[in-house]
Amino acid sequence: MAINKFMILVLLPIIFSSKSVVSISNFPLAKPHCREHCGNIPIPYPFGLTEECSLNKYFLITCKNTSRSHRLQAYLMNSIHISNISLDGQIRVLQEIAHDCYAPDGTSVSRKIPLISLPHHYNVNSTANMFTIVGCDNYGFVSGSSFLIDCIATCGTEDNFLEGARVEMGCCQRPIPIETSSLEVRLYTSDNYTKVNHSSKCGYAFVVEDSAFRFSPENLTSLRNVKKLPVVVDWGIMNDSCLEAQRNSNSYACKSSNSDCHYPSNGFGYRCLCKEGYEGNPYLPHGCQDIDECKDPSLHNCKGYCENKEGSYKCSCPKGNFTRDHSPDVCSLLDIL
Incomplete structure (x- = not known):
């Protein structure tokens, strides 16, 4: 054989x-004065196209043309071809x-x-x-x-x-x-x-x-x-646990005040996510911004009025209506004799 x-x-x-x-299209992706894209690929911090714009060498992206393509393409460690960063x-x-x-x-x-x-x-x-x-x-x-x-x-x-x-x-x-x-x-x-x-x-x-x-x-x-x-x-970020990482505010990667530290289901270390009611980039100081749930009916269950709150929203009923069981997502007309 x-x-x-x-x-x-x-x-x-x-x-x-x-x-x-x-989805990261409506929020700052990169650090100030840093490029946010390589061709059509968004490059969000902690990744970056220069040493000053990335968290460290492990997140440094090279943006270059190849001999076979006229489009800019992103490479990790100058050799690993990347098509998407989440x-x-x-x-x-x-x-x-x-x-x-x-x-x-x-x-x-x-x-x-x-x-x-x-x-x-x-x-x-x-x-x-x-x-x-x-x-x-x-x-x-x-x-x-x-x-x-x-x-x-x-x-x-x-x-x-x-x-x-x-x-x-x-x-x-x-x-x-x-x-x-x-x-x-x-x-x-x-x-x-x-x-x-x-x-x-x-x-x-x-x-x-x-x-x-x-x-x-x-x-x-x-x-x-x-x-x-x-x-x-x-x-993910480093090999530290969330508790260990939070002891050093200078190196702690979750910079947004509206972000939390999470443990991954696969691998080691930690990663950062925006808190519920916020979206954006948790690795930037002002990266996690409030979601206006009232602008998207799929994000709230209000039957009357929807009022956006920081990180949340509030439902209320129109005048002449009442809430059933004190639930503002159910509004009924007052039964006036």
Whole structure:
């Protein structure tokens, strides 16, 4: 049995988890006098495009043109391609996928061995990503410091495929364990595709955002034209607990008076969120601003008048009405004889 292998090494000393995307368009994103965008990608503090505009070196973003694109693109540590940054504690990294392709006689014709290395304060999100192998003659593993997960992708006939499958008919997927700070992905082929009756002679392996990839039989050939796929990565501040961080007001990252410190569900350290009734950037001194719930009917349940309050709102009934059970969200006409 001929065995060929390649590796993807994903080293992610990382931290934290939460919602995927947060709306930050109506509030200050960056520190004063700092650029807020790289191309069309918002760069909210603690991230920044210069050392003076970022919290520290782990949040420094490089904005540059590449030889293949005329658009400005954002890179973490000058090499990790970023497509989105969320103040809820996540970034999306565009990671190159690995492939291993063969000629009909079993000769290797193309192989890709991508490498990605991320800084401290980051973790692979354990619920938003899947380890995936696509192919007809492939098996492989994803491993970290304390786990090893296998996956096998084989093909019967081309009529046997199930779209969206998580089974081993052309595609195999496995979840990523919690608090994964490093990943090594290995891909093997059993017979160099010499015993596979399928037009595709390539295998692929990657970690990918689950919602961004749904298997289809066409992937066995179409993935040849795909260079990168998104991976959700959690980020956070330092390795301190909230109590430890709050002891030093100078280094404590939750600068807005309307923000709170939270522990992540994945990873270590802490992150900052605006208090209920506020939105914006909790890492800036005046970053969390009051939400006017009265302007959006979906944010309040008032049946009469809505009055915006700092961090909240108040309901009241029009003149000639009364509140039932002292509840201002239910107004009834007075029964006057």
